Amino acid sequence: MQQFLQQTINGLSIGGVYALIALGYTMVYGIIKLINFAHGDIFMFGAYVGMIAVMNFNMPIYLAFIIAMAVTALFGVIIERVAYKPLRKSSRTAALITAIGVSFLIQNGMLMIMGANIYAFPQVIPNRFFTVFGLRLNMLQLVIFATSIALMIILQFVVSKTKLGRAMRSVAVDKDAAALMGVNVDNVITITFAIGSALAAAAGIMVGLYYIKVFPFMGFTPGLKAFVAAVFGGIGIIPGAMIGGFAIGLIETYVAGYGSTLYKDAVVFIILILILLVKPSGLLGKNVKEKV
Amino acid sequence: MLKVENLNVHYGVIHALKDVSINVEQGKIVSLIGSNGAGKTTLLRTVSGLIKPTSGAISYEGNDIITVAPAQLPMRGLVHVPEGRRIFSGLTVMENLQMGAYLRKDKAGIKEDLDKVFKRFEILYSRRNQDASTLSGGEQQMLAISRALMAKPRLLLLDEPSMGLAPLLVKEIFNIIREINAQGTTILLVEQNAMQALKIADWAYVLETGTIVLGGSGEELLNSPEIQKVYLGG
Numbered sequence: 001m002q003q004f005l006q007q008t009i010n011g012l013s014i015g016g017v018y019a020l021i022a023l024g025y026t027m028v029y030g031i032i033k034l035i036n037f038a039h040g041d042i043f044m045f046g047a048y049v050g051m052i053a054v055m056n057f058n059m060p061i062y063l064a065f066i067i068a069m070a071v072t073a074l075f076g077v078i079i080e081r082v083a084y085k086p087l088r089k090s091s092r093t094a095a096l097i098t099a100i101g102v103s104f105l106i107q108n109g110m111l112m113i114m115g116a117n118i119y120a121f122p123q124v125i126p127n128r129f130f131t132v133f134g135l136r137l138n139m140l141q142l143v144i145f146a147t148s149i150a151l152m153i154i155l156q157f158v159v160s161k162t163k164l165g166r167a168m169r170s171v172a173v174d175k176d177a178a179a180l181m182g183v184n185v186d187n188v189i190t191i192t193f194a195i196g197s198a199l200a201a202a203a204g205i206m207v208g209l210y211y212i213k214v215f216p217f218m219g220f221t222p223g224l225k226a227f228v229a230a231v232f233g234g235i236g237i238i239p240g241a242m243i244g245g246f247a248i249g250l251i252e253t254y255v256a257g258y259g260s261t262l263y264k265d266a267v268v269f270i271i272l273i274l275i276l277l278v279k280p281s282g283l284l285g286k287n288v289k290e291k292v
Numbered sequence: 293m294l295k296v297e298n299l300n301v302h303y304g305v306i307h308a309l310k311d312v313s314i315n316v317e318q319g320k321i322v323s324l325i326g327s328n329g330a331g332k333t334t335l336l337r338t339v340s341g342l343i344k345p346t347s348g349a350i351s352y353e354g355n356d357i358i359t360v361a362p363a364q365l366p367m368r369g370l371v372h373v374p375e376g377r378r379i380f381s382g383l384t385v386m387e388n389l390q391m392g393a394y395l396r397k398d399k400a401g402i403k404e405d406l407d408k409v410f411k412r413f414e415i416l417y418s419r420r421n422q423d424a425s426t427l428s429g430g431e432q433q434m435l436a437i438s439r440a441l442m443a444k445p446r447l448l449l450l451d452e453p454s455m456g457l458a459p460l461l462v463k464e465i466f467n468i469i470r471e472i473n474a475q476g477t478t479i480l481l482v483e484q485n486a487m488q489a490l491k492i493a494d495w496a497y498v499l500e501t502g503t504i505v506l507g508g509s510g511e512e513l514l515n516s517p518e519i520q521k522v523y524l525g526g
Contacts, residue, residue: 166387167394170380176342177378182366182395182443 005135007257008250013141014210015249016148020203021226022233022241023155024196030172030236031192033092037099038079039200040223041106046072046201047121047208047218048114054122061124061205065147068205069198076197077190085186110216118215121208144206151202152242155195159238168192172236221265225252228272234282243283293318293447293478294339294370299348301331301338308334310502312348316447316495321469321479323489323510325523326499332482333375335499336449339480340365340372352447367395369446373453375482377436381425385416388424388435392442402442409438412468430461437468447478454485466492486523490514498523 021043028036050068053059059067083102087095128139159165170178171188179185207222208214229248233240248268256264275282294316301309309331316322324332337343339350341362350358352370365371380388389409393402410417413434419427424435433453440448450469454462466488473479473492483489490496493510498519506513513519 163390163394166383166391169383169387170391173380173382174378176362177374177380178391179342179362180340180366180372180374181391181439182363183391184361184363 002134003257007253009135009137009141010257011250011253012246013145013249014253015246016145016152017203017206017210017245018222018226018229018249019242019245020148020151020199020206021222022229022245023152023238024200025227025230026233026235026238026241027168027192027196029230030238031168031189032084032088032095034084034095034099035227035235036084036196037096037223038102038106039196040219040226041103041110042072042076042079042197042219043200043204043207043223044110044214044216044219045075045106045204046197047204047214048110049201050205051119051121051208051214054124055119061209065202065205068201072201072204073194073198076193076200080190080193085189107216107219114216116216118213120212121205121214123209123212125209140209144210147202147206151199155199156238158195164188164191225265225268228268231272231282232275234285237282237284240282240284293353294480295349295351296335296339297349297351299335299338299350300346301334301343302346308502309338309345312499312502312504314497314504314507316478316480318478319473319476320494321473321481321492323481323483323493323496324499325483325486325489325496325513327523328484329501330499331502332499333451334502336372336451336480336482337374340370340449366443366445369444370449371440371443371445371447372449373436373440373451375451375455377429377432379424379427379432379435379439381423383424384421385424385427385435386420388439389416389442392439395443401444405442405444409441413438430457430464433457433461433465434468437465437472441472445477447480448472450479450481452482452484454483454488462488486519487514490519 021039024039025036028034046068049071050064053064053067054061079102083098084095087098125140125143130137159168167178167183167188170181170183171185175185207218225248226245229244230241232247233242233244248271251271252264252268255267296312296314299309299312300307312335324335326332334343338345341357341360345358349356352368357365380391383391389406393405396402415431416435416438419431424432427435437453453465453469457465462485469479469481470492481489481493490510490513496508496510496513497504498506498513
């Protein structure tokens with residue numbers, strides 16, 4: 001039992017990270033029906049920015065979060081404007097292939113600038129443990145979990161309670177009708193990319209802190225897993241991405257804890273296959289037939 | 293108030309509107325009737341900037357609006373209620389109405405107009421926190437019109453407001469349109485329900501395969517034998 005609770009805590013902290021990345025996938029998909037395959041690399045970019053802020057500029061970690069989120073948001077906006085916006089009226093396949101191309105571009109661009117060596121993210125969060133009811137709680141895990149929950153609450157508030165959030169949801173439902181209300185659709189899409197990228201940057205720093213390693217291809221596996229999380233919860237649905245992220249984090253940790261670490265990645269993809277077979281619209285999705 | 297001159301619209305090789313000219317005078321209800329595919333919706337969508345014309349001019353309150361983005365028009369008092377209602381599903385009734393007032397900054401005025409809407413449509417008030425997609429067809433149409441009213445339109449473009457509604461509701465919708473007009477909003481109405489559309493129209497046009505074939509007062513067209521034969525089932 002104690003081991004189970006311990007694993008649950010581990011799963012929740014990594015699940016929060018997956019949820020943050022999954023939110024970017026799902027928000028972008030919700031608004032322009034694009035699977036942004038470069039999203040994992042935006043996450044990697046954020047990890048680098050955060051690391052540089054701490055390592056080279058000696059910033060405190062909270063400031064590194066803010067700087068990395070802001071810079072990465074801008075990075076996401078540039079990607080959207082340069083690579084995706086010109087394809088807004090093209091086929092979805094064209095945009096998807098472009099996203100894969102952008103992914104390669106970011107990975108190899110980072111390889112060129114920062115080199116192939118693996119950096120160690122400075123361990124700025126003291127490695128302290130608390131024992132609560134016999135459970136070992138790691139300070140770092142708590143920080144990660146609390147930060148991801150706080151960001152999700154802020155996002156949920158923005159989306160459900162503010163004018164911007166209403167505009168985002170309206171654009172996701174019906175772009176023409178939103179434009180007729182006076183919504184600048186292009187700006188709303190850009191803001192969505194900015195928010196998704198900022199969340200990915202936060203996740204990037206957390207993964208850097210947690211696994212220590214920062215390298216150009218670090219976005220691949222978490223990106224893919226977060227994508228599975230988004231599909232699991234129902235792509236395009238914000239609460240779905242949150243649930244999916246925690247679910248994938250938990251499942252992965254249980255498999256690693258009770259089975260074998262060798263299987264933990266494979267299990268995630270087995271889940272993807274199962275969802276696509278059983279309920280392709282995801283946990284919270286409604287099965288909608290495409291209108292002809 | 294609205295003047296469309298020699299408007300041409302193409303969808304690829306299809307010539308959807310051919311030299312269309314119409315004039316909407318301030319304070320009037322102008323109806324545009326015609327069969328399915330005649331180009332009525334295309335004309336409204338072009339006026340509100342969703343489709344770019346190949347040639348022609350559109351002037352609203354004396355200004356050329358062809359180059360104006362659709363999102364700018366509500367600010368100038370030109371509001372379009374699209375075909376099929378297009379309410380935002382997943383948003384509540386209240387949120388839909390707030391979207392209508394998206395560009396307005398006068399909080400007090402918005403509140404006042406919201407009260408007016410709720411007074412006129414009590415059903416919307418009682419369902420204000422409900423997902424708008426759970427409303428019935430008639431209620432959704434009322435919401436779509438109310439959402440447009442929240443933008444304080446001077447010219448309202450209505451596309452098939454009676455589509456898919458039961459006869460009793462159709463009557464109610466036309467009463468509402470007349471009421472909105474009486475309160476000072478000019479209306480350009482597109483309808484397949486020619487009888488009702490002509491009855492409330494000060495002026496009307498008949499559109500056939502992209503061309504205006506007839507124009508006259510609502511009454512003239514109602515009594516025209518051709519119109520009776522083709523559109524009124526007489």
